[in-house]
Amino acid sequence: DTEVTQTPKHLVMGMTNKKSLKCEQHMGHRAMYWYKQKAKKPPELMFVYSYEKLSINESVPSRFSPECPNSSLLNLHLHALQPEDSALYLCASSQELITEAFFGQGTRLTVV
Amino acid sequence: GENVEQHPSTLSVQEGDSAVIKCTYSDSASNYFPWYKQELGKRPQLIIDIRSNVGEKKDQRIAVTLNKTAKHFSLHITETQPEDSAVYFCAARQAGTALIFGKGTTLSVSS
Numbered sequence: 001d002t003e004v005t006q007t008p009k010h011l012v013m014g015m016t017n018k019k020s021l022k023c024e025q026h027m028g029h030r031a032m033y034w035y036k037q038k039a040k041k042p043p044e045l046m047f048v049y050s051y052e053k054l055s056i057n058e059s060v061p062s063r064f065s066p067e068c069p070n071s072s073l074l075n076l077h078l079h080a081l082q083p084e085d086s087a088l089y090l091c092a093s094s095q096e097l098i099t100e101a102f103f104g105q106g107t108r109l110t111v112v
Numbered sequence: 113g114e115n116v117e118q119h120p121s122t123l124s125v126q127e128g129d130s131a132v133i134k135c136t137y138s139d140s141a142s143n144y145f146p147w148y149k150q151e152l153g154k155r156p157q158l159i160i161d162i163r164s165n166v167g168e169k170k171d172q173r174i175a176v177t178l179n180k181t182a183k184h185f186s187l188h189i190t191e192t193q194p195e196d197s198a199v200y201f202c203a204a205r206q207a208g209t210a211l212i213f214g215k216g217t218t219l220s221v222s223s
Contacts, residue, residue, distance in 0.1 A: 033210055040199075040216075041215070041216070042201050042213035042214060042215055042216050043156065043201070043211075043213055044213075045210050045211070045212070048209075048210045056209065056210055090155065090156070097207070097208050097209065097210070098144065098205075098207050098208070100146060100158055100161055101146075101158070101210075101211060102158065103148075103155040103156050103157070104155060105154065105155045106155055
């Protein structure tokens, strides 16, 4: 299995909702990442987990809460989002922090 | 922190021509430089990468060059084809940190 799998592919949520994005990989990678990508912009780093520990938090608002339950799974919990949070949320993984990163297909999030 | 500049923002070429995209980085400690291709509505896909102990790397029609002294690296695509049309992102990273991306280049190859 050489894939990073994200669910759901699309998500529409209201500003008062709570939802979660999920990311899974079975490549034995020990580093996992969340990126946010707006249209026609580059991916913007949000969080990095290395060996299931939060390694980097790029000053992301607390309405985004990451979780790494085990080495194969990465979640992003969403609460009280704003319309400007609408974007493509990309998960990525790499064997270690120093090796190449592979992206999942993303979750297209729309906040209404 | 690292800052990556990418040029040009758009590039239009005829099928069969070569395309060159250039990036500069700010942090001399960066040692890994990948290039990603992103087609509309799809994920970024790694197409080639280079590490700071190497000056050039080639994979069929794609090559990347790195000049550590000048802190810039370039993507070269030869014999371009319409399916090469996409947004290309360069990125840079130092050990123990995550990728920082350039702003992207929209490449259009017309037949």
